[in-house]
Amino acid sequence: MGNASNKALEICNSRYQELYGNYNSKLSKKILVSHFGEFSQDLVNSITNNVEETMLEAGDKKGTVKRVFSILVEGLQNVRLHGEKDDDNKQHSFLIIAQDEHEYLITFGNLILNKNLPAIEERLKQINTYDESEVKALYMEVLTNGIISNKGGAGLGFITMAMKSKNKLKYYFEEINDKLSCFTVELKVDRSGV
């Protein structure tokens, strides 16, 4: 907490604050969930269940609820498995879910190694240039080769998230030092969608 010498924490946290403020004040959205720090599996379970219940109570369509649920599961799995740790062996990850009458914005943040950045950026760029059928084809291609890494990832996270979002992924990298960057990705789900 508040360790000023920890640049990784500082940068991730200021990014989190900035996004929070942006959704809340500038865009006048309601913040449904926000968390900064580590994500245990228990926390993931409780967030996903709570959001599902809240959305159903708010009258969202089942399809919309399932899409948001899926983005949350995939995104938090990414954050948990791939979020790097700083020198104090801590993950500085975050989640913000913002909402208004038109859409849900789901934003994930975590530390990544700079050496992994080009591969992530390439995959995200690729997904964003594809139309829906091309994304589906890419999903089938990765599924066909079906390999689960030791960490438990299948390489389908961003692809699945893009399929559920039906919108382009917004992403952002901020360099912390020569080893680490803060990575943020935002997914949009339209409430009017099927």
Add this chain to the structure above:
Amino acid sequence: MMNTFILQETKNTPSIIFIPSEKKFLIKGKCFPENSKKFFEPLIRWIENNPIEYDFNLVVNFDYISSASVVSFLELIRKMAKINPNKIEISWIYEAGDDDSLNIAKNLERLSGIKFNCTEID
């Protein structure tokens, strides 16, 4: 007495009930384990050690399945088909209107060669 494999449902993992003596094979619930490979491993091992020697139907009702779990589930059913020389079919139960779930079933059917009978429920 034949061996059984029974696992209780949790908030992020499905219940698994494999009782060969009753010809009951069921997987039901949300499926987003921390590590899908580790989650399905014991069941895969159990199937290797307890080959089912008759035609059977596996009932699957995932309220939700994560992308990594789809890959691990595919590995499971491929293994089942490989070990068991008999006919295996999968009854895939999904919520009405959940086209994503139906698409997952179609993809898995294509990749595994196992017949999927898909049923919508309300």
